[in-house]
Amino acid sequence: MRQPEATVRDFRRGQIVAAARKLVAEQGLEALTFGALEDRLSFTRGVITYHFASKDEIVRAVFTSAIEEIDAAVKTEVERSASIEDKVRAILRANVRGFVERAEAGRVLLSFWGRLSSDPEARRLNAELYTRYRARSAKLLKEAVGAGSIARVDPKQVASVLVGIVLGIAMQHYFDPGSIDLDAAVAEAEEMVIARLAPRKGRG
Numbered sequence: 001m002r003q004p005e006a007t008v009r010d011f012r013r014g015q016i017v018a019a020a021r022k023l024v025a026e027q028g029l030e031a032l033t034f035g036a037l038e039d040r041l042s043f044t045r046g047v048i049t050y051h052f053a054s055k056d057e058i059v060r061a062v063f064t065s066a067i068e069e070i071d072a073a074v075k076t077e078v079e080r081s082a083s084i085e086d087k088v089r090a091i092l093r094a095n096v097r098g099f100v101e102r103a104e105a106g107r108v109l110l111s112f113w114g115r116l117s118s119d120p121e122a123r124r125l126n127a128e129l130y131t132r133y134r135a136r137s138a139k140l141l142k143e144a145v146g147a148g149s150i151a152r153v154d155p156k157q158v159a160s161v162l163v164g165i166v167l168g169i170a171m172q173h174y175f176d177p178g179s180i181d182l183d184a185a186v187a188e189a190e191e192m193v194i195a196r197l198a199p200r201k202g203r204g
Contacts (some may be wrong), residue, residue: 100182
């Protein structure tokens with residue numbers, strides 16, 4: 001039985017993105033070329049460009065794929081948590097672990113970060129990533145402030161700090177392996193943030 005064209009197309013696009021991710025994770029963003037993909041996939045360039053009109057489209061798909069992989073794990077952990085404190089802990093823990101344990105996705109993001117000073121497209125995609133992370137945390141914090149379950153903090157500012165903590169711990173782990181106890185660092189960060197969010201008597 002012949003499969004629907006859309007299914008075949010999605011499968012082929014998935015193959016191309018998977019091969020591109022491996023190239024970027026192993027050799028950096030510079031290694032991602034049509035020629036390298038042809039070699040990896042044994043596809044003609046025409047097959048690749050039928051699914052992706054330009055290298056920029058492939059780059060975006062690779063970046064999006066890596067982010068969605070990590071995001072899915074974080075979302076699952078947050079949804080499993082009941083209290084606001086546990087949700088904040090999950091945001092910190094699952095994001096750090098997402099970068100570290102999903103090694104290929106993490107290396108893809110590192111490759112992008114290495115190009116931020118010289119590549120406007122990398123900067124744009126990275127800005128989208130930070131915006132997404134901040135927005136998710138800020139939404140959770142805003143709801144908690146409204147419900148009176150945490151101190152009256154500025155959700156956007158605290159969200160930016162959460163992103164900074166996650167990236168700071170993950171980058172230390174990547175660039176200076178063995179320099180920190182990952183679990184202890186995350187636990188310390190959790191306690192500091194939870195203490196900041198604790199409701200304060202007499203301050204509304």
